[in-house]
Amino acid sequence: MVEDQRITPDAAELVEFLDEHLGGGRCLVQVIAECEVMYVGRAASVADAGDFVVMLKADGSLQVHDYRGVKPVNWQPRADHVRVAIEDEMAVLTVERRSPEEMVRIVFLETALAQALHLREGSGFVLMGSEAEMQRALTSAPELIEPGLRVLDVELPTDVGGIDLFARDREGVLLVVELKRGKATQEAVHQLARYVERVREITGERVRGVLAAPAITKPALAVLARRGLEFAEVTALPDVASATLQPGLFSLA
Amino acid sequence: MVEDQRITPDAAELVEFLDEHLGGGRCLVQVIAECEVMYVGRAASVADAGDFVVMLKADGSLQVHDYRGVKPVNWQPRADHVRVAIEDEMAVLTVERRSPEEMVRIVFLETALAQALHLREGSGFVLMGSEAEMQRALTSAPELIEPGLRVLDVELPTDVGGIDLFARDREGVLLVVELKRGKATQEAVHQLARYVERVREITGERVRGVLAAPAITKPALAVLARRGLEFAEVTALPDVASATLQPGLFSLA
DNA sequence: ACATGAATATTGGAT
């Protein structure tokens, strides 16, 4: 798994190391070093000398990690061009991409460790509780929103965006459903209001608007009520969470 | 910088290592191993056995990296609780947090490397080109949007959200400006339309709406025009990008 | 603690 490791390499050795290991198939290269990091592109930034973990993956993505936070200090998703060179007796890494045109430049002042890893692919990954999954569940069991609901359409496109679920209630009244997998905010209410208004304009019919989510913020609920819209509590993860959060067991079978 | 390292530790040695180094001040711990990763919380996921880089930072944040992409396969921002134990002769790492209630559980099947790093703090970090900066620039030089503009308010709160810039044009007509630091999308147009409509209702005056951004998508521009709103081209990074993207120089002075 | 909104958001999917 650990293919190669160099302790306190000098500039020349680091360049050689990177040249050798970058671009490999399932390779991940890390450099732990004191360095300066600069970025220009969608924004621009400079980080003065500090200790960072620089991670370069096989797809050309780069991230520079600090001692805190999930988010890197600097990064670059899937770059087109990765280059190493020696400038002023220091190893310099340049990662560029077109579209958008941007670049990250790292000057290695003092390298503690460089390592090349080969990560064998995992056999499988499953994610549960996405909005798409919620949509499928509610389409096949619309009574979870309200009894007597008949789904007419899913992801129905309009000129102001796609309607998650379009239906008629038990009395035949048109119903627009906006789904959120997490706690719904005012933004979701505005989205729903927009769809309802548009459908009213197009059809001339009475239209109900329902925000379906596991929860809603208090301010959002207030706006919802003021606009004559409704909230329906639906959970994204039916029972998995409660079952598996018990300490000890953790099978998602 | 590299405080401690263990090559192919067994379960007991890994647990001891983690117990010793976790929770340190500016410490970052990495484990490169074949493992299984499970997550339950806002969603739920399972990753079958595969090779990953597990990174634990001093603030309790966790990330599990794959061979590709900037985003980790699994992660946890600032957890409240980090635990290691031996189960079925394997080292198991559990990272939990309240609010939201969630946890990541990692079973180490075969560990290639464990290392503890001490990252000294960097001296400085500067980011240029944020929306806040753009707002300040345009407030002090509103003619960049349009000649004769007088700014009345910044971040003016309404019941449908905060208006980035509120102004009067040279003819005294009210003007609502929505700022975007990147290419503006339809969502930004809807936001602007909402503010304009609300200000019209409140004031009863004629109100212009301007979307100020470095660029706008074609569909967004169409919607904008249809709604009688306007686009103003303003750049978030006045000249830094073009000046510094020249190969060779890279000073942001 | 809760809610809001920006972000170099990233990423996958549709057009």
Next chain:
DNA sequence: ATCCAATTTTCATGT
């Protein structure tokens, strides 16, 4: 290539 919408978004900020 462009555009849109979800995301375990994360994160800082204000209340």
